[in-house]
Amino acid sequence: MTKTVDDLEKKIGKVPGVFKKLSETDPDLHQMILKLDHYIWDDGALSSKTKKLIAIAIATSMRDQHAIKAQMAGAKNLGVTKDEVEEALRVAYLLAGMPAYVNGKVIEEEIM
Amino acid sequence: MTKTVDDLEKKIGKVPGVFKKLSETDPDLHQMILKLDHYIWDDGALSSKTKKLIAIAIATSMRDQHAIKAQMAGAKNLGVTKDEVEEALRVAYLLAGMPAYVNGKVIEEEIM
Amino acid sequence: MTKTVDDLEKKIGKVPGVFKKLSETDPDLHQMILKLDHYIWDDGALSSKTKKLIAIAIATSMRDQHAIKAQMAGAKNLGVTKDEVEEALRVAYLLAGMPAYVNGKVIEEEIM
Amino acid sequence: MTKTVDDLEKKIGKVPGVFKKLSETDPDLHQMILKLDHYIWDDGALSSKTKKLIAIAIATSMRDQHAIKAQMAGAKNLGVTKDEVEEALRVAYLLAGMPAYVNGKVIEEEIM
Amino acid sequence: MTKTVDDLEKKIGKVPGVFKKLSETDPDLHQMILKLDHYIWDDGALSSKTKKLIAIAIATSMRDQHAIKAQMAGAKNLGVTKDEVEEALRVAYLLAGMPAYVNGKVIEEEIM
Amino acid sequence: MTKTVDDLEKKIGKVPGVFKKLSETDPDLHQMILKLDHYIWDDGALSSKTKKLIAIAIATSMRDQHAIKAQMAGAKNLGVTKDEVEEALRVAYLLAGMPAYVNGKVIEEEIM
Numbered sequence: 001m002t003k004t005v006d007d008l009e010k011k012i013g014k015v016p017g018v019f020k021k022l023s024e025t026d027p028d029l030h031q032m033i034l035k036l037d038h039y040i041w042d043d044g045a046l047s048s049k050t051k052k053l054i055a056i057a058i059a060t061s062m063r064d065q066h067a068i069k070a071q072m073a074g075a076k077n078l079g080v081t082k083d084e085v086e087e088a089l090r091v092a093y094l095l096a097g098m099p100a101y102v103n104g105k106v107i108e109e110e111i112m
Numbered sequence: 113m114t115k116t117v118d119d120l121e122k123k124i125g126k127v128p129g130v131f132k133k134l135s136e137t138d139p140d141l142h143q144m145i146l147k148l149d150h151y152i153w154d155d156g157a158l159s160s161k162t163k164k165l166i167a168i169a170i171a172t173s174m175r176d177q178h179a180i181k182a183q184m185a186g187a188k189n190l191g192v193t194k195d196e197v198e199e200a201l202r203v204a205y206l207l208a209g210m211p212a213y214v215n216g217k218v219i220e221e222e223i224m
Numbered sequence: 225m226t227k228t229v230d231d232l233e234k235k236i237g238k239v240p241g242v243f244k245k246l247s248e249t250d251p252d253l254h255q256m257i258l259k260l261d262h263y264i265w266d267d268g269a270l271s272s273k274t275k276k277l278i279a280i281a282i283a284t285s286m287r288d289q290h291a292i293k294a295q296m297a298g299a300k301n302l303g304v305t306k307d308e309v310e311e312a313l314r315v316a317y318l319l320a321g322m323p324a325y326v327n328g329k330v331i332e333e334e335i336m
Numbered sequence: 337m338t339k340t341v342d343d344l345e346k347k348i349g350k351v352p353g354v355f356k357k358l359s360e361t362d363p364d365l366h367q368m369i370l371k372l373d374h375y376i377w378d379d380g381a382l383s384s385k386t387k388k389l390i391a392i393a394i395a396t397s398m399r400d401q402h403a404i405k406a407q408m409a410g411a412k413n414l415g416v417t418k419d420e421v422e423e424a425l426r427v428a429y430l431l432a433g434m435p436a437y438v439n440g441k442v443i444e445e446e447i448m
Numbered sequence: 449m450t451k452t453v454d455d456l457e458k459k460i461g462k463v464p465g466v467f468k469k470l471s472e473t474d475p476d477l478h479q480m481i482l483k484l485d486h487y488i489w490d491d492g493a494l495s496s497k498t499k500k501l502i503a504i505a506i507a508t509s510m511r512d513q514h515a516i517k518a519q520m521a522g523a524k525n526l527g528v529t530k531d532e533v534e535e536a537l538r539v540a541y542l543l544a545g546m547p548a549y550v551n552g553k554v555i556e557e558e559i560m
Numbered sequence: 561m562t563k564t565v566d567d568l569e570k571k572i573g574k575v576p577g578v579f580k581k582l583s584e585t586d587p588d589l590h591q592m593i594l595k596l597d598h599y600i601w602d603d604g605a606l607s608s609k610t611k612k613l614i615a616i617a618i619a620t621s622m623r624d625q626h627a628i629k630a631q632m633a634g635a636k637n638l639g640v641t642k643d644e645v646e647e648a649l650r651v652a653y654l655l656a657g658m659p660a661y662v663n664g665k666v667i668e669e670e671i672m
Contacts, residue, residue, distance in 0.1 A: 054166050095170045314589075494644055
């Protein structure tokens, strides 16, 4: 079945613009990645919501501005609360240090 | 209230040996870090179990052997299943690439 | 068309054991990732050989033992020479520092 | 032989401003680094062009905005095409995850 | 004894805004982290000044814009000179590559 | 003036084996890197000893086993004490998280 970016945005909230453009420049790769993303983001042993919190914490630990923004932008749609994000960021603080936490907090203040 | 490593191990499962030794070499710092760890690992907006899954995914994304082992070693005590770890590692695959996932899987096969 | 690990190993040389096991535990995901890997590793604007050198340099820059071994193990099959690996590692030295280069060299001495 | 930044820019395309200033503040160090850079960037077992693609992929995998810009800015001068950069970024996607790829693509869209 | 952000700023120079807000949203955690920070930043086997130089070099090696700015902003208050920062950045260059050094230098030019 | 590995080991304590071999396989590059290393490690605005502590903290923050070992192996020769290393590792703890500190401590226990 053909997967669309809209389907994925319903699931994870926000898809980076550069990825959307791939649907025109390389529809085969675009479709492969969409299917893979759908498959991994689906509710399973963990809910999509828990996976989103994991993704936010990873992006924060890696101090990746683009990734933190993309992950947080989709969080509310999945029912993630600001308190839950805060606690996920605190785990990032333990495992990756205060500056990782600061990277996450600065974007959390803007977005959530 | 004085916090002990035993209390923390009940909560998060396993504390690295080098941290335990800190109780002898610098009891003040040891106590401060224990209190902080307890505070952040406690059930709150997220359960300790969800935080453990987040920590496993962060350690895997950062490809840190010591951290992956320490986090996974404590996972079962918190009721984390192998299927849940697998799904957390897949989020790490999306956010940090196949080699990050492989780092996590190699240790998962040994421990869980 | 169904893709096999053997096909991929012909193309990129070596596939981590933990990924091979995925064919039993989750054949759908295994197949999706194989298709994606095949698609990206294929000769295109860059040859598979050049992509392999890029992958070696990335793994070295990220100081990821598993990834360096997996990438170098497959290099000879693609016609990559030790001199070419050496020059790729030197770019990693410029971009990621002497210790990144050392990580790559230690494994290069064992494998190539 | 004295090496100049101009020589190096002919070879690799663009040298960060902060490095250029080093020629005034510490000409000895500036000269040592220039010689080393020239030596490593020169055509050898790999062409300067292939090394540039490797450097772009490393910078992208490390999600380093400054480095991605500096490396891509010099790519066209070496005859690197947008299609070749795209394929190098896809190897970064496999080894370092979608967000690494996004970091590279955002800058690629601006520069190339 | 209650620790204040002002005390800490006297010691390390500058505390990120998002951390200051924690005093309102979670005064217990704020206090725990302040105590820990004070304890580690205090003059001991190494002076606060040497620790600041170490922190600048770490932040630069990790290419973390927020952390480099936060650490450098407090450096002058501790008597750190621009020449000392320059030499700390050069160690980062050796261990983490030219782009790490460039990340540090760009912010050093703005702040110090 | 020709620089030797022995000179450098007197200065920084230990040079990785793979770098020593470069003196046979590529004496020109070996010499360039030796000169650069000498230049940067020399006493200047910061002493070689302070630079060594900075290098240990960077290697620890980057969780690079090879680099931590290489840097710590040379520390005693420069008069660095175990207490000083401990405090440098604590700065790494603040900036890069507990697992970074654990990476450093495990090797510190073996070597120092």
